[in-house]
Amino acid sequence: MIALEWDGYVAAGRKNWRRPWGEALTMNALPTDSGTDLLQVDSILAEASHQTGLTDFGDRWFVEPMSHLLNSMRHEAHLSPTGIAIQRGRMVHGLVSRLRLMDAIKRNPEILDEEVTVAGVIVGLPRTGSTLFHRMLSVAPGVNTIRWFETQFYAPFAGEERGNPVERRRLATEVMDGYVKAGMMSIHPFAIDAPDEEIIIMDQFFVGTMPESSMYVPAYSEWLGSFDHSPAYEELKTILKFFQWQDVGRQGKRWVLKTPGHLPTLDALFAVFPETLVITTHRDPIQTVPSYCSMVSSLHHMNSEAVDEVQVGQFTEKRWAGFLERYAAARERIGTHRFIDIKYEDLLKSPVEQARPVLARLGLPMTPDVENAMTEWLGENAREKRAAHHYTMEQFGISTEELEQDFASYRARFIQ
Numbered sequence: 286m287i288a289l290e291w292d293g294y295v296a297a298g299r300k301n302w303r304r305p306w307g308e309a310l311t312m313n314a315l316p317t318d319s320g321t322d323l324l325q326v327d328s329i330l331a332e333a334s335h336q337t338g339l340t341d342f343g344d345r346w347f348v349e350p351m352s353h354l355l356n357s358m359r360h361e362a363h364l365s366p367t368g369i370a371i372q373r374g375r376m377v378h379g380l381v382s383r384l385r386l387m388d389a390i391k392r393n394p395e396i397l398d399e400e401v402t403v404a405g406v407i408v409g410l411p412r413t414g415s416t417l418f419h420r421m422l423s424v425a426p427g428v429n430t431i432r433w434f435e436t437q438f439y440a441p442f443a444g445e446e447r448g449n450p451v452e453r454r455r456l457a458t459e460v461m462d463g464y465v466k467a468g469m470m471s472i473h474p475f476a477i478d479a480p481d482e483e484i485i486i487m488d489q490f491f492v493g494t495m496p497e498s499s500m501y502v503p504a505y506s507e508w509l510g511s512f513d514h515s516p517a518y519e520e521l522k523t524i525l526k527f528f529q530w531q532d533v534g535r536q537g538k539r540w541v542l543k544t545p546g547h548l549p550t551l552d553a554l555f556a557v558f559p560e561t562l563v564i565t566t567h568r569d570p571i572q573t574v575p576s577y578c579s580m581v582s583s584l585h586h587m588n589s590e591a592v593d594e595v596q597v598g599q600f601t602e603k604r605w606a607g608f609l610e611r612y613a614a615a616r617e618r619i620g621t622h623r624f625i626d627i628k629y630e631d632l633l634k635s636p637v638e639q640a641r642p643v644l645a646r647l648g649l650p651m652t653p654d655v656e657n658a659m660t661e662w663l664g665e666n667a668r669e670k671r672a673a674h675h676y677t678m679e680q681f682g683i684s685t686e687e688l689e690q691d692f693a694s695y696r697a698r699f700i701q
Contacts (some may be wrong), residue, residue, distance in 0.1 A: 323373045324355050335378035337443075342380065343387045346516045350491040350509065351376070364500065368588030372500065385440035394474035399526035402452075403558040404539035404647040405625075408504060408547045408612070409566035411580070412573040413631045418566060419543040420666070422640055424658040427649045429538040430480035431528070433457065435679045439486050439524050441531070448532055475641060483521055484544040492517045494546040497585040501592075510607075514550040518557035539647060547604025548608040551615040555623075562646055565612075565694060567699045568629035570692040574602050575683055579676035598681025606691040613694065626699065636663060 322328060326348060334340050339370035358364060358372060390396050405422075407415050423430040433451070442452050457477055488495035492514055497506045529535045547554055551563065578598045585592045616624055625646060627639050637659050641651045678684070689696070 292657075306434075306500050323369055324359050326355060329355075329373065329376050330380060332377045333384060336377065336381050337384045337388075339384040339388050341387050341391070342383055342518070347383075347490045347492075347516070350512060352509045354491050354496055354502065354505045357496075357505035358500065361504060362500040362502055363583075363591040365588065365590045368458050368500065371588060375488075376491070379491070382438065382440040382489055385442065386524065386585070389441050389527065390523075393547055396527050396530045397523070399529045399536070401522055401525045401529065403522075403525070403542060403561045404649075405541045405562045405564050405643070406547060406554065406558070407541070407543035407564045408551075408565065409545060410568065410570060410573045411545050411577040413545075413566040414627075414629050415543055415545065415566045415567040417636065417666070418564075418627065418632060418639070419541065420480050421636060421659050421662055422541055422643065425640075425644060425649055425651075425655045429525075429529075429535050431483055431486070431525075431541040431542070432478050433461075433481040434477045435528065436481050436483070436485035439489075440527075444446050450531075458651045480543070482546075483542050484546040486524060487517050487521060487546070488516045490520055497600075497604070498581050500588045501585065501597060501600070506604065510549070511586040514553035515556050518550075518553055522552045522557055539649070541647070545608075549603075549611040551612065551619065555619055561627060562623055563616075564625045564627065564643055565699075566627050566629060566632065569696065569700050570605070570609075570687045571685055574605060574688060574692075575676060575678040575681060577601065577605070578681040578683065582681065594680055595682035600689065602681075602683055602688070606695075609692065609695045613698070628699075 329351075330342070355376075362368070362372075364372060407419050409415050419430065422428055434454050437457045437460055438450075438453040441447075441450065445452065452475060461477060484493050484495060487493045491510065492509065496502050525540060547563075555561065576599075578601050581601050582592065582594050582597055585597055625643055626642075632639050637656055640659060644651050644655075
């Protein structure tokens with residue numbers, strides 16, 4: 286759910302940024318107007334084609350959410366020149382990956398014949414232990430997860446040898462160095478091959494919660510609530526097919542995905558992955574929401590010099606309260622038997638024991654070797670090894686009373 290997308294030049298707050306597939310650019314090379322010309326659909330599509338020499342974007346369903354997002358960026362986000370460069374670059378980057386994937390499928394149509402099984406999807410409010418649980422589950426044989434470097438560069442580069450993404454890994458390392466320099470490790474830990482969130486890929490289709498985590502785009506967010514996300518999940522499924530085709534060691538295994546951003550779109554998720562179970566991590570929003578607001582505020586400041594932290598905090602708090610309402614309604618429609626609930630306190634107390642019934646429901650054995658691997662992973666990834674994450678509730682205009690009111694139904698059912 287982190288939305289930085291670029292390397293150490295941007296993440297460290299410098300005035301340079303770097304195309305993730307090539308040469309560095311400087312802010313001086315960009316147009317000197319308000320940036321409006323940089324935030325236009327045709328201009329961004331043309332740039333992606335120019336960078337790759339490719340023109341086939343496949344089904345252009347993504348243009349609709351892209352257009353709504355750009356409109357909000359132009360009129361609501363108050364982006365700084367650096368923010369405009371970051372966001373334009375982020376969008377070009379996503380389209381470059383799209384072009385490259387379409388080209389790979391043309392050259393290797395058997396990619397689409399891969400059989401993908403998404404056995405489980407982990408959801409829940411941010412800061413509920415879902416990252417820990419996802420990465421711990423990933424050590425079990427038979428589990429496929431999306432690796433961090435793949436979220437940054439999901440499509441093969443020109444001339445890339447099948448199963449050997451050397452250049453993508455190298456450039457992802459540069460991106461990660463930027464996160465480290467910016468101090469983001471205390472908010473969300475990174476590792477090149479660690480499992481991470483598919484929302485980072487889906488953001489490159491211009492849907493999901495990542496845009497609003499990095500800039501103020503309320504009109505886009507409101508519109509997105511009525512958008513059918515099924516095409517985005519179909520695109521994700523195609524990318525999972527590519528990952529399996531590229532790495533034959535993944536074939537026959539079951540995918541376990543994870544992102545809080547699925548909370549409001551479960552109907553579309555189940556429409557595309559009807560075999561899945563939803564694993565929900567639960568923690569009191571009074572502890573989680575202010576922490577997430579802190580992360581969001583940090584990202585907003587990277588893109589704008591006019592950030593109203595109270596406005597951002599209030600928007601974010603109401604937004605996630607609404608997400609949980611949609612989650613609860615979808616849960617009733619879909620059937621509670623398709624959901625597994627894990628409390629944060631239980632996850633901290635006995636994480637391996639929480640994994641045992643989950644693996645059983647996913648059809649995977651909890652052997653002594655798996656249990657030992659999970660225990661070893663937990664020992665190597667203790668929270669206290671990372672810097673503390675500091676924030677106050679008041680700086681985001683949030684009170685305990687407001688949280689209790691807005692999340693009353695959720696807290697009564699899952700927390701108290």
